[in-house]
Amino acid sequence: MSATDFMGLAGRRILIAGVANKKSVGFQVGKRLVEAGARVCWSVRSEQRRDELAAKLPGDGPVVVCDVEDQGQIEALPGALRDAGVDQLHGLCHSIAFANYSEGPKPFHETGRDDFLQAINVSCFSLVQLSRTLKPLFAHDASVVTISISTTRMASENYGYMAPVKAALDSSVAFLAKSFSADTEVRFNAVKAGLLKTSSSAGIPGYLESYLFAEAAIPRKRGLATVEVADTAVFLLSPRSSGLNGQGLVVDAGMELNYFDQEIVSRATRPDGV
Template sequence: MDFLQLTGKSILVMGAANRKSVAYHVGKLLTEAGADVLWSVRSQARKEQLSKLVGDAPIYVCDVEHQDQIDGLRDAVAKDRDSIHGLVHSIAFADYSAGWLPFHQTPRAAFLQAVDVSCFSLTATCNAFRDLLDSEQGSVVTVSISTTRMAAENYGYMAPVKAALDSSICFLAKSFSGFSKVRFNAVCPGLLKTSASAGIPGYVDSYLFAERATLRKEAVQTAEVANSVAFLLSPRSSGINAQGLVIDAGMETNYFDKQLVQQAIDNQ
């Protein structure tokens, strides 16, 4: 039974880095569901790595910091497909090379680059693909974070950047509604084990704490995020638009977990 109704539908997945990445898990699941998956990666080196995992599936190279490459990606996809049903934006970048800094010392260049790559690239890509997206059932899904209101010091300026991404979803949905029925949503996972997260200072400690703060005492799995992305791409989620779907295993409701509270008291 084709519950997700994605068989034969062409979906562009942007941002796969390796087998640990959210984008790779999404594309793998979509392929298993019968979708026609097209991949976009940042560099030729990434393309060569990904080709070992996805075989003959189309892989395009696009560095979203450059508008001409986004336009080139659109043109290349348009040559290969008459239209696409969905677009997955799983792209984020932050330059932490300066080390941990308090938020008020965020380097201007690093912040603006993060906004460009992690947020504006979604708007730029959707604008480029506006005539290629299925105007009746098209769906765009980006990857955000479970909350942008928790001021995790080590995550720093990326939370405000993700907040801008969350807001962009609403504005894109409204803007596209003037000429199509394309939907825009975000999945907002809690802390995950990915190669990208490994570059965040002190991430492992935060991940272990977040795991203990979930209701089930088990961290969110990348495969669970991929499942949610597939659902939002599917016509089965047709009534969901301009939303952020939080996937954190109940962590946001469990700040006063008695075990964590007791441990804090014992350590006083």
């Protein structure tokens, strides 16, 4: 690790799983990794997305297709990476999530079974499956990072059943860290992000109002930037975070400590400005 490579990422091969467009957390993570000298490869959901993104993704690493709802594609992923010249991974950034909000927000107890199980499969179990399948490619001290949410204890009606799904993801991080420790030093951590402007968040009913509230509740009165979440993920993917394992780092610009901000309280208790 040289003085010019403070993060120790130069030459390390990292797979980013889950990119929709330039607003995606995964895209920003990959961009920062390329800037740090890492060799980034990408996994996307479909051939159409690969065609759309191939020329736009940072760096010149290979782009492979893996739909995590297709067990066959998951099992084929190591071979696809090897065919693309990737025979070892020093890290995996899991930035995959999906929930069906097509019918709008519902009371949590009216969540549909199929919707819940699909969200669990795509947003949580995919981390377990990818980690298991890619284990033969992982370097002994590889780092796996997933993108979660700042809190799963706030019952936001519009976010609905996705919060329990993310709670399962957070728990899976701890269990993966333990199970992999039997014969490796592979680490698992989560970046627990606050509200962001991404294409996936745009599909959540009432998200704009929630985001504007977050801006008011954040002490600096400015929303969380996707690149701030990406920078934390890059740190966790780097050897500089070698002492962190099974953890969830909250990145919310201090929102969780400021719900009783004087301005917000005044708006609620004196809406007419009296």
